[in-house]
Amino acid sequence: MMTSRVSRLSALRFRTNTPLYFNCTTCRFYNKDPQSITVRAVFQNIKEDVNMIVENDSALKSRFEVVLYLGLWATCTYRIANYLYLRYHLKILPKLLTVAAQIITGVEIHHAAKIGPGLFIDHATGVVVGETSEIGSNCILFHGSTLGATGLEHGKRHPTLGNRVFVGAGAKILGNITIGDNCRVGAGSVVLKDVPPNCTVVGVPGKIKPHGNNNTKLSNK
Ligand SMILES: CC(C)(COP(=O)(O)OP(=O)(O)OC[C@H]1O[C@@H](n2cnc3c(N)ncnc32)[C@H](O)[C@@H]1OP(=O)(O)O)[C@@H](O)C(=O)NCCC(=O)NCCS
Numbered sequence: 001m002m003t004s005r006v007s008r009l010s011a012l013r014f015r016t017n018t019p020l021y022f023n024c025t026t027c028r029f030y031n032k033d034p035q036s037i038t039v040r041a042v043f044q045n046i047k048e049d050v051n052m053i054v055e056n057d058s059a060l061k062s063r064f065e066v067v068l069y070l071g072l073w074a075t076c077t078y079r080i081a082n083y084l085y086l087r088y089h090l091k092i093l094p095k096l097l098t099v100a101a102q103i104i105t106g107v108e109i110h111h112a113a114k115i116g117p118g119l120f121i122d123h124a125t126g127v128v129v130g131e132t133s134e135i136g137s138n139c140i141l142f143h144g145s146t147l148g149a150t151g152l153e154h155g156k157r158h159p160t161l162g163n164r165v166f167v168g169a170g171a172k173i174l175g176n177i178t179i180g181d182n183c184r185v186g187a188g189s190v191v192l193k194d195v196p197p198n199c200t201v202v203g204v205p206g207k208i209k210p211h212g213n214n215n216t217k218l219s220n221k
Contacts, residue, residue, distance in 0.1 A: 030114050034086040042083045048117030049075045052138055056120055071121030071141075074107035078129075081111035113147075116163070123169070132156045136163035136181065144170035145185075150192070162197060184211070 053066050066072055078101065081094035094111035102108045106125030109115070113129050116137035121127055123143035129135070132155070133147040145167040149157035159173045162180045168187035173179060180197030191206040200211045 037087050042079050045117040046076055049119055052118040052120040070105040070124035074101045074105040075119050077101035078109040085111045130158035133158035134160040139165045141167045142169040146172045148174050150175040
């Protein structure tokens with residue numbers, strides 16, 4: 001059981017061959033005038049989400065199996081809610097979609113969060129992504145991970161994740177902090193401070209260790 005988990009983790013890979021158009025705080029999708037965001041662009045992001053699962057989850061036996069991934073259901077619902085919010089300034093319908101996704105999948109992604117293409121939420125349940133969170137392209141969030149605020153602040157109060165960031169199961173990333181490109185956040189860690197690119201952060205509170213720029217493999221095990 002343990003061995004298969006480890007081998008599965010070792011097989012997880014970050015995609016390096018896709019254009020990285022999310023530059024931590026900006027994304028081509030979000031740089032556009034909201035009025036010019038098309039349904040096609042939304043579907044392109046969903047396609048990238050599917051590709052991210054296919055390329056990173058060795059437990060997947062066929063491409064069609066992705067439709068059974070609750071994480072993908074949550075991501076798709078978020079993308080639609082986010083589109084309705086940005087394009088038509090709707091608030092109630094996106095909120096209803098968010099609540100529906102939360103009831104069905106256990107994942108709560110606020111419709112105003114900014115998420116680049118290629119998000120993979122593995123095992124779905126218990127993931128929370130707050131309103132002012134920003135997530136770069138090709139990131140992985142495991143179950144129980146939280147991108148939250150530290151208290152009851154207003155304005156930008158949730159974390160910003162760069163590109164190809166891996167967040168382990170149960171990790172909590174709190175406050176208006178930035179996690180740089182290619183970082184890995186260990187399972188169960190609590191991160192309260194900025195993390196520079198190419199680092200691993202583990203423990204409570206999170207201790208930062210550089211791991212070089214080897215971003216193609218999640219784990220050396
Ligand atoms: C953070 C992580 C990616 C690091 O992997 P890695 O680069 O292979 O690092 P190592 O396993 O070599 O560990 C490096 C150090 O961090 C420590 N460490 C690793 N993960 C840790 C964690 N989650 N919490 C606390 N310390 C941790 C190790 O004990 C080691 O400490 P040392 O240098 O003092 O010996 C990995 O340990 C992890 O937590 N992955 C999450 C997996 C997950 O969520 N799985 C869910 C599957 S359902």
